[in-house]
Amino acid sequence: MEAYLDPETYGPYLDLALGYTLQLLGALLIFLIGKRVAKALGNVTNKAMSKYGVDETLTKFVSSSVYFVLLVVVIMAALGQLGIETTSFMAILGAAGLAVGLALKDTLANVGAAVIILIFRPFKVGDFVEAGGATGTVESISLFTTTISPVDNRTIIVPNAAITAGNIVNFSNKPHRRVDHVVGIGYNDDLKKAKEVLYGVIRDNPRTLDEPAPLVAVSELGDSSVNFTVRAWVKSEEYWDAYFGIIEEVKLALDANGITIPYPQMDVHLDSTENEEPQA
Template sequence: MLTQVEKYTELAAQYTTEYGIKILGSLLIFLIGRWVSGKVVALIKKAMDKAKVDPTLVSFAVNATYVALIILVIIAAISNLGVETTSFVAIFGAAGLAIGLALKDTLSNVGAAVLIIFFRPFKVGDFIEASGVMGNVKSMNLFSTTLTTADNRSIIIPNGALIAGNIINYTGNEKRRIDLVFDIDYKDDLKLSKEVVLNVLLSHPNVLSEPAPIVVVGALADNSVQLYARPWVPVDLYWDVMFEITESVKLAFDANNISIPFPQMDLHVRRGEL
């Protein structure tokens, strides 16, 4: 007859063998499942990149797919331990609801990400202005969008805040108009000045012929006549062309003796009788 100690030892060995195998199996399910999930996500990303899908949509789809697969792997691993998955899913759903209510502001960013993906007001690489900042869209995930400014700063904007206001996409179209203002003196030859500016625009290799550039008298200011120049350029060359045209117009004005006036005030002194 087995002693009490032998009985408990045998029982412990039995449970250790039975549950140890289940725990080891669950651990293998999780590790293998996570590895397979990574491979599946990598294949999806490769296929979408090959199909030239928008990078923003690729990032969103990859992240969402990976999260869903990991949840399924965790449920499968727990089910292997003998836990009733139906009740577990119910508990998980209730916990998810409670967490969702507690993190409603954070989860609103996920909803905002879905709207951005659906309406696509911008894509990765576009230069936008939103939430009071400007920059190139570097990346986007379920919760936030990262912009890189012109001076190479990274700005992270929650997606909810991003779509709460206006979004200006400066590179959403292929062409963009440059708005330039050049001041000339009232004594200068107006027709010659317009011709000089227009020749600079027409001679620049990156100024588009359609729509045609124009030069008009925009305003008669206090100290100058203002010429408005409106050339159209490829959107990715906007800044380069604007700087080059500004310099070329100044040099052309100097060559044609056209002056650029500065604000001034004439003061008349009247001598009173002593």
Template sequence: MEAYLDPDTYGPYFDLALGYALQLLGALLIFLIGKRVARALGNVTNKAMTKYGVDETLTKFIASSVYVALLVVVIMATLGQLGIETTSFMAILGAAGLAVGLALKDTLANVGAAVIILIFRPFKVGDFVEAGGATGTVESISLFTTTISPVDNRTIIVPNSAITAGNIVNFSNKAQRRVDHVVGIGYNDDLKKAKEVLYGVIRDDPRTLADPAPLVAVSELGDSSVNFTVRAWVKSEEYWDAYFGMLESIKLALDANGISIPYPQMDVHMDPTKEETND
């Protein structure tokens, strides 16, 4: 017995099914093609930024952001092709995005600060900096934190927002750096001789530079000492070696030349008249 389908009865259902099938096929094509286009544009963004020397972390972040943004557009177009009303969906998505943004505002602030750091480059990995309450060598810069290692080889992880919220001191972005010391001698010591000795310490140190010229000058007549300001320029990478080495050389040179380094003293004088009164 042959099955017979009455076109008048079943025809509208076939048309409806065919219409849904075409909609589904169109939506699938939009999603697949759109996804490939979004990925391709993300890769183009990545390659273009890499070509122009943009920081790798920032490059990956922007390329990923481009891909995600385009993918959201593709998904909206796909839903629209299926006949789904996207206006309410966008409103819900916007409200959810606002809620997430408020919940993660500190985290997003760190991301924004990372973008500022990576674009304006106040420092780079390997620089010795003072930022966000930490002082040391920058080990890494991520989207949320910057890792700084002090001279004692600890690890300090600083939120990026804390870095951009305050002053940033970069000790490595200049080829030369100045060593500053304050040296006190006794009032009874030979001032001119002490000045020559201090100049000799600077001249004998192979790390000090002749240009800019070093300086040794009387800067203060203190309570118990005549204070000299001693300044010498060195290469930035030799700063700490020169700083500590010069301190040791200054002490040895002053001792060798009989020049004293005074320390605070207090003289107590007893009033004999008051002692007799108490008796």
């Protein structure tokens, strides 16, 4: 006997199964096509930002964010195709996002600070900066922290939010920096000769620049010395070599020309009258 399905008995079930099958196929197509579209848009975002020279860290972050946001939209659309009510899922996701945001507010603040740093670029990797309580060379910038290496070769990891919350001093942003020193001489020394000697030190130093012009000027008549302000411009990468070199050369030049560098002194006078015996 040939087996067959009675349309009157099994027809409604067949229609229901066919309907679910079509819904499942539709949801699967939405997911597969939507996933490819989301990935393609993420790649387009990546290429566009790279073309305009946006920092690689920010580029990866934005392109990944675009992909995952679109993927969530695709998943919601696929679930809707299956006849699943997505309103409750959206509410759950919203509540979960709020909870995660509150729990990770400091971390998200660091991410926001990283976006500011990478977009406005107050400094870049390799710059010598003072930021977030640390001073040194920037080694890396990530979404959460910035790694700074001081001159003693330590590693300081600074949260990005701490950097953007305060002042940022970039010592490498300009091609030239000014070296400032204060040099004191004795009141009995020859003022004009001392000035010529200090100018000679600046002029003969191979790291100092002729333009902008250096400066040697009397800036203060101190308690125990006549103070000169000595200023010279150097290349930014040679700043510390010039800074310490000029100090040494100033001392040697002043000694060679018989000019003293005074130091604070205190004269103590003893009053002997208090210990004298009263005369009869």
